[in-house]
Every structure is written in structure tokens, then in C-alpha cells.
Amino acid sequence: MSNALYVLLSQDWAGLVIALAVALVGGASWWWGNRAGGRWRRRSGLGVLVVAALLAAGAIVHIVRVAGARADHPPPGELVDMGGYRIHVLAEGEARGRPTVVWLPGGHSAGLYVHHLHEGLAREARSVLIDRPGTGWSDVGPFPRSTALEAEEIVEVLERAGERPPFVLAGHSFGGLLVANVARRHPELTAAVVLLDPTPPDTIIYAPHNPVLGSMRAGILASAVVSLFGIGEAMLAGAGSAETDPEVTQILRLMEERLGSELIASLRAIESGTRARVATASIFAELSPEGMAARGWDTVVYDGDLGDLPLYLVTPGDMGDAEAFFSTIAEANDAAGEQRFEQRLRRFYELTRQRYLAASSRSERIVTPAGTGHNFPYETPEFVIDVIRRVLDETHQAPAPP
Numbered sequence: 001m002s003n004a005l006y007v008l009l010s011q012d013w014a015g016l017v018i019a020l021a022v023a024l025v026g027g028a029s030w031w032w033g034n035r036a037g038g039r040w041r042r043r044s045g046l047g048v049l050v051v052a053a054l055l056a057a058g059a060i061v062h063i064v065r066v067a068g069a070r071a072d073h074p075p076p077g078e079l080v081d082m083g084g085y086r087i088h089v090l091a092e093g094e095a096r097g098r099p100t101v102v103w104l105p106g107g108h109s110a111g112l113y114v115h116h117l118h119e120g121l122a123r124e125a126r127s128v129l130i131d132r133p134g135t136g137w138s139d140v141g142p143f144p145r146s147t148a149l150e151a152e153e154i155v156e157v158l159e160r161a162g163e164r165p166p167f168v169l170a171g172h173s174f175g176g177l178l179v180a181n182v183a184r185r186h187p188e189l190t191a192a193v194v195l196l197d198p199t200p201p202d203t204i205i206y207a208p209h210n211p212v213l214g215s216m217r218a219g220i221l222a223s224a225v226v227s228l229f230g231i232g233e234a235m236l237a238g239a240g241s242a243e244t245d246p247e248v249t250q251i252l253r254l255m256e257e258r259l260g261s262e263l264i265a266s267l268r269a270i271e272s273g274t275r276a277r278v279a280t281a282s283i284f285a286e287l288s289p290e291g292m293a294a295r296g297w298d299t300v301v302y303d304g305d306l307g308d309l310p311l312y313l314v315t316p317g318d319m320g321d322a323e324a325f326f327s328t329i330a331e332a333n334d335a336a337g338e339q340r341f342e343q344r345l346r347r348f349y350e351l352t353r354q355r356y357l358a359a360s361s362r363s364e365r366i367v368t369p370a371g372t373g374h375n376f377p378y379e380t381p382e383f384v385i386d387v388i389r390r391v392l393d394e395t396h397q398a399p400a401p402p
Contacts, residue, residue, distance in 0.1 A: 012228075085140065099168045101392070104179050108276075139275075146295060151178060172197065179193060201299065314366045314387055
């Protein structure tokens, strides 16, 4: 998809532009039918004009609804001017002579989706949440979205917000890939990297066909388009009553429990526009073999790339929570029930998650409590905060580099 189309779809008024385009087609058909005496063309033109009117009405509803949501839910932090767009930063707590902790959640998500970790740590350390461009209260920023671009944006927004290095960079899942990229580009600003089961690029490049990622990106774009006409909000509102994957249901329940229903409601309201979904669809182009081949040099953090930076890889001991995922991959590759395929698949995913240990000569793996899975930052938040406390203590005591 072209960047121009991403830009258009990320605007709340894009529905009116689409409605106008449809109206022009309908008007032209009606006019030509009148001139040429074609009854069918005239009637079809009127039908298209009616559709355009309905689309315009839905677009106006969407614009009003999004404007109201943003008025009702002001940003809890600071909107930092990046020169043409703004990024939302929430920074709280006192550093007390120790590094500042910067959190990035999984997915292409607003920083406040790990507010429970931030809140637990900010009582004793400086803690920062950043809404990736397009998410939360941040403006969408330039397209295409990429990990390389956002790594530089993270550094720039911290500087513009007045946050002083060094930083402990803590990222979960896709956020882990992002903070590893920040550290690779700016080791001079980094005290330590804490990777909370980060996305391994090898699973994008070398894994067998994964239908989940492709359908996810297509679904995100489809929901963005329909939401322009006031439809997406209703669909999302009804999603809770629909049948969903038990694992998705569980994580949504945990998120609401950890973050609180009020914060979850604010995040959903503020992201009722299209910019979060369009920005996510843009950056998720990386998560394909073709996307990683095109951007891999700027995205992959490989062996030795972090030098001697302290790196803590925090992962579950196994992938016991991924049985449904493995079954989906096996079925998509016509290998359902093939024991050797499934054994190799499990081994591949378990070992690629540990590949980050080779990125630094000072790396350590920390295993999460038994029974936890990929979403352990919500399952056992106090464990994650304890890990960060330990990292802060160790980096504070470590001698300064020459």
C-alpha cells in the first residue's frame, strides 16, 4: 500500500473524501444517464448517490465521536513537539541517581498499556511511558512506520522532553525489538536493556508460513476503513459478546484487571479513530519475510550488535502457552499431526527467542515464574518490577565506562 493512502486513511476526515469520490461517480452516472436516455444508468447513479450520502453521514458521526472522545480524555502526560507532529510522554518519579526506565509495550501499542508496571516503579525510580506515533495520544507522524524510524523518534522525544540519560530500556514483545534497536543505535545513552520475551526476527524470516500475521494486518486495515464511517466503533463494542480465542479473552481480562476499567476505557476511546490502526498496519509490513528482507539491516539486532551493554532476556522457561499457535502453523503448512514437524517447530521458536543473548557479551537470561507465558508482564507484574529493581541496582553500582 502506498504511503499516500496510509496518510489519507489515518485522517479522521478521510471518510468524507471517500464519500465525495463515491458521490462524483454516482453523479457522473446519473448525468450521463439523463443525457443519453439510459434509465438503468440513471437509476444506478441515484443508488450510488444514496450510498455516498450514507457514507458521508457515517463519516460525520465518526468525526464527531472521535472529537468528543479526545475532548473527554485529555492526555495524562506531555505532548512533545517533534516538528510537525507530537508524541505523548508520561514521565513520573525521581531518578535518585539511578538510570531512568523507559517502557515499551507489546504490539504497536500506546505506552499506557504497561501503566501498571510504570505505576509500580514510579514510586521509587524515574519511569517513562511513550505512545508510539499513531497510538494513544500521539499524532501519527510520517509514513511508512518502521522500527528504525521509531527507534530514532524514541531518542529524540526523550531529549525534547528533558529526560536525561542513561536509560534502562525495557520492552515487551514487539516493543522489545524496538528497545534493542534503540540500544544498538545509541549505546552511549543506554545503561541496560531488558527484553521481555522480545519478537525474534528469525521467526519472521525463517519460520514456516504463518497465516496469523498476514490476516492480522489485513484485519487491522479493514477495521480502520469501516471505522471511518462510524461502523468500526459499533463492531468493536460488540466484540466482547462474540466468540474469541480463549487466549485473547484471557489477556484482555488480565489487561483490564491490571490497568483498571477506567484507563482501558480511555485508551479505547482515544484510539477510536483510525490513526492507531493505520500506523500499526504500516509498521507490521516488517513482520513478513518480504518486509524483513527489505528492512532487515535496519531492524535486526544481531550477534555482538550491543557490544558489552548489560542485556537481560526475560522469557518463560518453555512455550507451554503456545499449543494453539503451533497447531495453526502446522495446519497452514499441511503438517497437522506430523510429530517431527511439530517438534522442530517448537524447538525453533524456543531457541530463536534466546538468540538475543548473543547480541551482548554481558547478557543474562532470566526465566519467568512457572506457569506464565508470553504475556507475563500482565500475569506477574510484580516479578517484572523486581527484575527492573535488580537491573537498576546493578547498573547503579557498576563502574562508569572509561
